[in-house]
Amino acid sequence: MENIDFSNKPTLEKIIPEFGNSFYYENFSKENKNKSPVWHYHPEIEIVYVKGGSGKIQMGSHMSYYRNGSLMLIGSNLPHCGFTDHHTGNKSETILQMLPDFLGEQFFHIPEMKGIPALLEKAKKGIVFHGDTKRRIGARIESLGLLAPFARLMGLLKALKEMEAAKDYTVLNAKGFTMETSLQDTNRINIVFNFVQEEFTRPITLEEIASMVSMSVPGFCRYFKGMTGKTFVQFLNEYRLVHAAKLLHEKQISITDICYESGFSNFSHFTKLFKKFSGRTPSAYRNELMYVIS
Numbered sequence: 001m002e003n004i005d006f007s008n009k010p011t012l013e014k015i016i017p018e019f020g021n022s023f024y025y026e027n028f029s030k031e032n033k034n035k036s037p038v039w040h041y042h043p044e045i046e047i048v049y050v051k052g053g054s055g056k057i058q059m060g061s062h063m064s065y066y067r068n069g070s071l072m073l074i075g076s077n078l079p080h081c082g083f084t085d086h087h088t089g090n091k092s093e094t095i096l097q098m099l100p101d102f103l104g105e106q107f108f109h110i111p112e113m114k115g116i117p118a119l120l121e122k123a124k125k126g127i128v129f130h131g132d133t134k135r136r137i138g139a140r141i142e143s144l145g146l147l148a149p150f151a152r153l154m155g156l157l158k159a160l161k162e163m164e165a166a167k168d169y170t171v172l173n174a175k176g177f178t179m180e181t182s183l184q185d186t187n188r189i190n191i192v193f194n195f196v197q198e199e200f201t202r203p204i205t206l207e208e209i210a211s212m213v214s215m216s217v218p219g220f221c222r223y224f225k226g227m228t229g230k231t232f233v234q235f236l237n238e239y240r241l242v243h244a245a246k247l248l249h250e251k252q253i254s255i256t257d258i259c260y261e262s263g264f265s266n267f268s269h270f271t272k273l274f275k276k277f278s279g280r281t282p283s284a285y286r287n288e289l290m291y292v293i294s
Contacts (some may be wrong), residue, residue, distance in 0.1 A: 004256050023098035023156065027145050033091050039081050039193065044097040045123060046074040046160070048083060049138040053090025056077050056242055057085055059126035061228035062172040071134040071141075073163060075124035076100055079190075088249055094142050096156060115164040126172035132170040155247070172252040173229075188213040189227055200239050201263045206232060240264060241277045248286045255282045 024044070028034045029274075054067045056232075058081040059074060066083075074080055079097060084093050092102050100120065101107075108116045129137065144155045163169075191213055196204070210220035211233060224232045244262040251258070256267055259282075264270035274282050 015089060021149050022102050022153065023096060025144055025152065026095055028093040028095075028140065030091070033086065034082060034084055034095070039079060039190075041077050042097070043076050045076055045120060046072075047096040047141060048072045048074065049094045049134075049141045050083055051086070051091045051093070051138060053084065053088040054089040054246070055085070055090070056081065056246060057083060057126075057128065057172070060173050060241075061235060062126060063242045064128075064172070065242050066128070066250075067249070069134065069138070071129040071138045073119070073123045074128075075120065075122075078126060079193075080126070087246075089202055092142065094138075094145070096141060096144070096159075098156070113223055116160055119164040121162065122171050125280055127163075128170050128172060129163065129166060130168045130170070133162075133166045137162050137166075139177070141274050142242040151189040188215075188223070192224065192232070200236060200243065201261065203265070204236060204264075225252065228281065236263075237273055238277065241274055243271070244274060244282065245278065245285065248282060255286070258282065 012180065048070070050066070050070045052069045054065065055070075056205070057066055058074075060080070070083065072083070075107060084090050108120070109115065109218055140155060140159050140162070144152045147155060192209060195209065195212060198243075201237045206217045206221065210217045213220065215223065221232065224230075224235070228235060230238075240263040244264075246259050247253070247258045248255075253261075259267050259270040262270070264273075271281055276283070278285055280288065
């Protein structure tokens with residue numbers, strides 16, 4: 001196995017709007033896939049619309065699996081992974097990125113923008129929108145690429161107002177996790193996250209992971225729960241379960257093989273955890289994939 005540098009922190013992505021624009025817009029297609037870093041953050045607020053396809057969502061300590069596309073609002077400095085790759089099967093991916101004060105420090109506090117500050121506060125934990133809200137706002141966001149700069153700005157503001165008024169959404173992180181923590185905590189949590197991303201298919205003991213961040217097992221357990229709101233075992237199992245959901249959608253292999261490929265060593269334990277996590281057994285989940293439209 002090749003040597004992996006687990007001390008790497010999330011990449012600080014530098015975002016530069018095109019000339020004549022105050023925010024960044026880009027649309028990716030099947031031929032022009034998004035090549036953003038796997039694990040990164042930036043001070044800009046980000047709207048991501050994935051049209052069609054299925055994939056993983058990882059923001060901070062949250063992990064889940066989306067189907068039939070996704071519309072997400074990501075707050076400033078919230079670390080996240082890329083949402084599409086060559087397995088996703090999406091038709092396109094559109095991203096909008098803007099600094100919180102890109103229209104001035106007080107703009108979102110004027111009466112006409114009432115509710116937007118609360119929306120952006122929720123976005124610090126990550127928001128995903130569902131159903132008709134996802135499709136309607138997603139189509140608006142996609143169409144911005146056809147507009148002149150002023151009309152594009154108006155379209156962005158309309159999209160934010162529609163998000164603020166929406167009822168069909170989920171706030172992803174119970175406690176949130178941003179890069180506003182101390183440098184030492186940031187380094188530790190990212191060693192853990194990067195290690196899990198690379199090694200989740202094999203057994204990982206608390207002793208091993210605690211030693212990687214130079215902590216005792218009790219100290220590490222308290223630290224990790226305080227940072228993420230989850231135990232390390234819960235976090236690791238959720239990462240494995242999201243990967244299992246991805247395999248159930250993408251690969252026509254046995255559920256037993258999916259159990260072991262996702263890092264679980266006991267099939268009955270895997271089935272029990274998967275049902276608790278998703279609300280259905282792995283076989284029921286796979287059977288519903290062809291019928292569910294979210």
